[in-house]
Each structure stands twice: as C-alpha cells, then as structure tokens.
Amino acid sequence: MEILIEMFSYSFMVRALLVGVFLAISASLVGVSLVLRRNSMIGDGLSHVSFGAFALATVLGLAPLSFALPVVILVSFFILRLNENSKIHGDSAIALLSAGSLALGTFVISIVKGVNVDMNSYLFGSILSVSQADFICSILLSVFVVLIYVFSYSRIFAITFDESFAASIGIKTGFYNALFSILCSLVVVIGMRLVGALLISSFIIFPTLSSMQVFKSFKAVVVSSVLVSVFAFVLGLILSYLLSTPTGATIVLVHLVIFILFKMVGCFR
DSSP, X not given: OHHHHHHTTSHHXXXXXXXXXXXHHHHHHHHHHHHHTTOTHHHHHHHHHHHHHHHHHHXXXXXXXXXXXXXXXXXXXXXXXXXXXXXXXXXXXXXXXXXXXXXXXXXXXHHSTTOOOOHHHHHHOOGGGOOHHHHXXXXXXXXXXXXXXXXXXXXXXHHXXXXXXXXXXXXXXXHHHHHHHHHHHHHHXXXXXXXXXXXXXXXXXXXXXXXXXXXXXXHHHHHHHHHHHHHHHHHHHHHHHHHTOOHHHHHHHHHHHHHHHHHHHHHTO
C-alpha cells in the first residue's frame, strides 16, 4: 500500500493512470468490432501512420496530437475506400501504408539536424510524455469515443455482423463505417503517447481475443473486453513501476497472460 501511495503521489503517474483507463475502455470497445469484422490489422496500420505524423509534426515544430489526428482520420477513410474497391485488397494497402509511414517518420527525424527526438517514446510509448495538454485532450477524445459507441451500439452491432442486412433495414452503412473509422483513428492517436506505435494495436486486439475464448454473445464480449482491458492496464502500470520495466511492454505481457488463462478456461467449458 505504501508503494502504491508513493507511486501515485507523482502527477505524471496519475495522468498516465487516468488516460490509460479511458484509453483501455475506448480501445476495447473499438476492438470488438474490428476483430469480429476481421479488420484487426487496421489498428496496426493506423498506428504506424500516426508515428509518421508525430515525427513530421515534431520536426516542423507543430503540436503532434493536433497534427496527427486529421492525418490518421484521412488515412482511415482511404483504407475504408480501398476495402470497398474489389480491385484493391485492403490488407495490401495497410501493409504499404504501415511500412511507408514508419520509414518516413524514421527518415525525417534522422536527416533533420538540431531536433531532439526520443524515437523510443514514439515507438514504445512513455508515461513521461503525457503532458497536461495531452492529458486533457486524451480524456475528452476518449469520452467522445465511448459516448458515440454507446449511442450507436445497435447500428455498430448490425454492420459488424451483416453489413448487407444492415443496409436493407435502412441503416446508413457508409456513414457508420466512416464514423467507426474516426473512432478507431482517435483511439490510435490517443494511445501513441502512452504505449507507442508498435504496441497500441495490442490494446485493441487482445481484450477481445481473450474474451472470445470464454464468452459467445456480443454484449458479453464487449463487457468482458472492457473489464479485461482496464484490469490489464492498471496491473501492467503497477508492475512496470515496481519492476522498472517499460510500461507498454509490461501491459502487453499482462494481456498475453490473461489470454492464456482465458484460453485455458475456454477449453474446459
């Protein structure tokens, strides 16, 4: 208890905890639909695009969060359009954008002199990088994601399982696909500061994969994913402080252990 009191006596730890909890909730909600629609790699692709945007914003002296957000949203619309085009495979486009954005970010930072950038904080995240402005912006965006998801729950449910049926009953699938792309983009950009470009996709994917090992209904998977995501983040944050290990990597390892446990439970059901 004394260690926990000491841990959260630091303002940056409190900011990281609050941002992380809200990120865990919003990422797990978005992740359920992404995994069930077999679009899990979109989160990974957008995270690499976000890295390139963050790097470019830093070099240009712009606010990384404000610059990266519209860029990632535009790219998510581009990926959505490619998925609707039968001549172009969305997975190929995601791989192209991922590699290109990662290379662009690394290249720009390496050739520009006089810019002090810790690339590890962009790639693997850093709780020290969550400033007061980032904290406020991240909380507001996370709340926005959760509210939109809750109010659009039935429509997201419909387009997740059968987009053709959803269109036949009057749901504007194009609009809600675009809206969902925005939500995914927001989650990725928020998570960049905390867990980095290379690990944010695990926040989106792992909670759903773990929950699906035990639960079968959509609602149960959603609720379980949120609980698993929040628990894994808080436990990972505490363990990283106690063991002096990277926060993002520790949280992902906790997720991996939870997945194994849920898999074992699922085998006996």
